[in-house]
Amino acid sequence: MGTIDSVANGFEAAKQHLRQPINHVLPPSVLLYLVPPLPSIRTLLVLLSLSLLVVLRIWCILPGRNPHPTVPRSSANKDGCTVGVFLGSGGHTTELLQLVSALPTSRYPRRIYLVSSGDKFSLNKARQLERKLTGDERVRAIQIPRARNVHQSFLTAPLTTAYSMAFCIYTVALLPLVRPQDAKRVLADVILMNGPGTCVPIVAAVYLLRILGLPSPKLMYIESFARVTSLSLTAKLVRPLVDRFVLQWPRQPPRESSANTVYSGWLI
Incomplete structure (x- = not known):
């Protein structure tokens, strides 16, 4: 019985010891090792300079800064364009x-069809279209992890968005660069989008290529026919970045006008 009491007393003493503030348990010299060191001024200046260079580079390549870009002639005019x-x-x-x-x-x-992971509806619709156009329902499709699932918490959305962006950078930007010499070094000549949010990582992957000065697809965003008086959140995010932003309903200038925006009228 004495042994059991001594063990119980030992556990109780340990619990009381663990409840004490950490600065009462560990000496200050040990606590200093637990605190991560602050980056040096030189490191901060380097990171700030790199960030400013990236922002300046993005600003210089924005489509709105060159409202009448020259389109170089390429082999795509001979054998047709690949559409993403x-x-x-x-x-x-x-x-x-x-x-x-x-x-x-x-x-x-x-x-080339880019679909969100698990979206069987879109894959089936793409097969039906290919069967109508070519007589063959086989499709070339890339399934992209969703940036944010339906009803997903905004607290975990940054994690899924980062994963989706990493996947797009690898698939859309990097893989085409290692193709054989006689193949195109871009996923597609132009990528068509009309939302939702998963197209934002695609735009980010294309802009990585542009920042590095590498060949990249043209980007075209067609705002949904259902958006009559206002733009969707995705449209507001990608509008300054895409090469052509298409509206199906008229907007009042200059609030809704920009160099890369066109009003096409109803397309569907």
Whole structure:
């Protein structure tokens, strides 16, 4: 019985010891090792300089700074253009596939579909379109992790967005660069998008190529037909970055006008 009491007393003493503030348990010299050192002034200046250079580079390559860019002639004019089609599921998919079905296959013979992971609806719709256009329902599709799932907490959204962006950088930007010499070094000649938020990592991946001065796809965002008086959040985010921003409903200038924005009227 005495042994059990001594063990119990030992546990109780240990609990009381652990409840004490850490500065009462550990000496100050040990606590200093637990605190991460602050970066040096030189390191901070280097990081600040690099950040300013990246921001300046992005500002210089924004499409709005060159309202009338010259389009270089390339081999795409000879064998047709490859179109990247981001299908955002639901109404986004239905609208964009209607637009893609109207493209002349002689000029745009190849299509690469970018779909959110688990979006079987968009894959099936893409197969139906390919069967209609080519007679073959096989599609070239890339499944992208969702930047944010439906009803996902905003606290965990940055983690899924970072994963989606890393995947897009690897798939959209880096993989095409290691293709054989006789193949195109871009995923597609142009990427069509109409939302939702998963297209933001795609835009970020393309801009990584542009910051480095490497070949990159053109970006076109078509705002949803359902957006009559206001823009979606995704549209507001990507509008300054895309090469062409298409509105299907008129807006009042100058509030809604910019160099890369066009009003096309109804497209669907």
